[in-house]
Amino acid sequence: MNRNENLVRDQVFIHSAARRGDRLLVKLHVPDELQRLFVARAVVDGIAAVVSPIGRSENTVLLAMRCPSTSANPTFELWSPGRNTPLRTARDGIAWIDFDTLHDSVTLTPPMSETRARRLAKAAATTGLVGRMEALRGDALIGWAFDHDDPGARVVVDIFVDGLWRASTIADQPRGDLRNRGIGDGAHAFHWPLPDDLIGRAFEDFSALPSNGYRPLPKPASYAAGLSAAAPSGPADGPFARALDAQVLRRVPVAIVVPIFNAVEATARCIAALLDHTSTPAELILIDDASSDPRMASLLAQFEGLANVRVLRNVENLGFTRTVNRGIAAAGRADVVLLNSDTRVGPRWLESLRLAAHRSARTASATAVSDNAGAFSIPLPERESAHDPADDLVIARQVAQTARALWPEAPTGHGFCMYIRRDCLDDVGLLDDAAFPRGYGEENDLSMRAVRRGWTHVVDDRTLVFHERSASFGDEKTELMTAGRKVIDHRYPDYTSKVRAFIGGPGLRAIKAAAEDGFASTDRAPARPRILFVINKETGGTPQTNRDLMSAIDDEYDPFILRFDRRTLFLERPAGAENEVLTQHSLATPIDPLSHRSGEYDRVVASWLTQYAIELVHVRHIGWHSFGLFRVADDLSIPVVFSFHDFYAVCPSLKLLDHSLNFCGGVCTLAEGSCVPELWDEFDLPPLRDDWVYTWRAQMAEALKGCEAFVTTSPFAKQLLIARLPSLAERRFPVIEHGRDFTQFLQAAQPLKPLSPLRIVVPGNIGIPKGARLIRDVKRLDVDGRLEFHILGLCHEMLVGADVVLHGAFDREEIVERIAALQPNVGGIFSIWPETYCHTLTELWAAGVPTVAFDVGALGERIRDHGGGWLLTDTAPEAVYRALLAIADDQQGAADKVAEIGRWQQNAGAEYGVAAMAARYTALYRDVAATRQYLRAPSPSQAHEMDPLDVV
Secondary structure, eight states: OOOHHHHHHOOEEEEEEEEETTTEEEEEEEOHHHHHHHOOOEEEETEEEEEEEEEETTTEEEEEOOOOOOOOOOOOOOOOTSSSSSOOOOOTOEEEHHHHHHTTTOOOOSSSSHHHHHHHTTOOOOOEEEEEEEOOSSSEEEEEETTTTTTTTTOOEEEEEEEEEEEEEOOOOHHHHHHTTTSSTTTTEEEOOOOOGGGGGOOEEEEEEEESSSSOOOOOHHHHHHHHHOOOSSOOSSSHHHHHHHHOOOGOOOEEEEEOOOHHHOOOOOOOOHHHOOOOOOOOEEEOOOOOOTTTOOOOOTTTTBTTTEEEEEOOOOOOHHHHHHHHHHHTTTTTEEETTTOOOOOTTHHHHHHHHTTTTTTEEEEEEESSSSSGGGSSSSSSSOGGGGGGGHHHHHHHHHHOOOOOEEEEEOOOOEOOHHHHHHHSSSOOOOTTTOOSSSHHHHHHHHTTTOOOEEEEEEEEEEOOOOOHHHHHHHHHHHHHHHHHHOOOHHHHHHHHHHHHSSHHHHHHHHHHHHHHTTOOOOOOOOOEEEOOOSSSHHHHHHHHHHHTTTTTTHHHEEOOOOEEEEEEEETTTTTEEEEEEOOOOBBBBTBBBBBHHHHHHHHHHHHHHHEEESSSOOSOOOOOOHHHHHHHOOOOEEEESSSSTTTTTTOBBBBSSSSTTTTTOOOOOOOOOOOOOSSOOOIIIIHHHHHHHHHHHHHEEEEEOEEESOOHHHHHHHOGGGGGGGGGBBBOOOOOOOOOOOOOOOOTTTSSSSSEEEOBBBBBBTTHHHHHHHHHHOOTTOOEEEEBOOOGGGGTTHHHHHOOOOOGGGGGHHHHTTTTSEEEEEEESSSSOOHHHHHHHHHOOOOOEEHHHHHHHHHHOOOOEEEEEEOHHEEEEHHHHHHTTTHHHHHHHHHHHHHHHTTTHHHHHHHHHHHHHHHHHHHHHHHHHHGGGGGGTOOOOOOOOOOO
């Protein structure tokens, strides 16, 4: 030990200190002869700080440093050069005195300017922070930040979007250019991926503000252009995608622990909400802590027969905390949700909480927001939000649909509804039932223990849980709160400052700003369950019927559309006659036709399903989409309804026509040649006939196991589908016909006249499967001009110049009037495959025109059921020609068919429109949603056969 070090040890000590804002002044006793040698370094509340000598006087040195904590009297240690132990303090300890008094007691060191001295000594609003927001690309914010006053620290940067805090990121990424420029060690860059809801959006402002700074980082000259950047082409990122990639949430077991003591009515409401809205696999553990109200026993007895509900009863009153610990132990290896018995959960509450709690490897817990849960209350903390309990579902959905998954960190969770991960419990232990036997403080203590071991806690701004607050404790609440708080303050002196910082911090402010929309619904329709309709084309009968359905259910459901054109995914919602594109994503690699899958597609759709709070998926057609959609929805506990509007599930040929254009019924024929896929290029797939088609069906059957229900539009289609895919019979499979609305029914069919040609109108887009070749060949046989074909719609080129009359395309809304204007005798539908419904037949009947069709599929079923037409069995041109001539000669027969159509118009046509169709779909949606009520599942001993929903 050298002489100078001995002098420092013996003669230098800390005399007094003062605090103002983030500045700390420390007065040292330093003999004059040592002042020229003295340079100190400091650790303030465990964080290294740079020390600046700002003044000297006789035997005294005044030091200034940054104080990183918010505590009034921070802990600090000072070292002098070469020492391994901190400087000692004065014999009577450190005196904390007034800042100005301490500042003025020492002469500022020249040649320091008066302005600089005031800035350092009195914590003026300038720091040594430098940095830059360098680029706002379509998918990320890039920049750097460095603190010259604390070169070893990594600056925390707060991100603000349009004036609202969105997230915090750390400038800790290494960059060679920063190191070469002398910016610390170079590891001071940040790269913040834009969340999904910000990608491709235009902004008014985007700012990056160091959390210990006073002004935002400078922006590049190209900043304005970046605000309107186009959507990126890379895979989706953001909180939803990252959380979903981190783990398969569905496989994380969860137990809901509800401690109960009296408050029977509140408990009944709590359990009812749990049974209604727990839509992901979980176990409910109800623990009666020896309630004195005799009604509690009979209430809980109602749930003992449910497979996923356990009722535990304490022989004697153990107190709140010991009861909760019993529940945590009973949950085994599952994650645990602590839920008060005076709460009411809403739709998809558990899925959202679990997603937030698993946002990172060291996230310990996620706490819901509430209408009445202290600092976790929205829209205003510490105030109960008045609302009618009948509006619970609307309000909960509004919050979920308007929240942005900010998931801000909090110093503590709140036990009214707190999801705790099992790995955290393994690390920090159970609740302290000795210090908090009756509750109030036990979750705060657990949270702070977790924080000290490197865990974090988040607030799930997407999950709103209603809370009646302390129904079980009654007037004892105040006493319990006071006692618990004393323990917390003693164990964790920084607890109060941390909570105050959280309450006043940007994260909670951003949550409240977004939540105001959830509570103020006067300017828009109340929130409804969101349904995602999956389609592959914008035109044709399926998208048109889907638009009818979406319009009809709009008062009960909020429809969204997922469309894919083999390269780009579009998420849309109806907006009048068109759709509004909410977001889109172009795949880097197209869907693989052989597997019908894409991992990138699955990640993007999983992110959108979560971000937009979708509650049900209805696949209208899976063509071009990834089969992984079903697994993704199942992992997210979102039920799927699947519609069959053709036979794509049986064979990629879609219409089950073989190479010779003969209907095979899904049984491969002996015809020569290969069957042609309709939605894929011919060489995308191996040979289908009697070969790869069986691999296709196996893949389809496996994928469809993720569906809750199937729908088709004709009994024939249902029977054929089940015959080729028997596993379809294991699910609900109703037949729901398409409904159509017409402004009026007409009687446009012209009576047959002797020697006049039979005037046949053929509506639709007439390709070969819809009879183009047959019409051409029949007309070639008509050398006497007995038949007159009128094609209303687009047609195959073989009909051009084929002695038929072409009338061009039509609008769907005017089809009945266009048919009537042609004054036909009959209509013709010459499809050579079994259509699953056929809107054209409905349109012809609405115009009052009897129709000729083949006796196959839905056409045969419908004409047999209602009359109104003639059914042919032989598709040969000669047989069809003879049949049409016979119809032309049967005036009375035609009149009878017109009369049958009149009866259809008065009955089925008038009664079964879009509203009737929609009512049957909404009944199915409600039924399917109920199947996801996992807590209502009966135990095996009490399970009973459910009546199947069959043909509607």
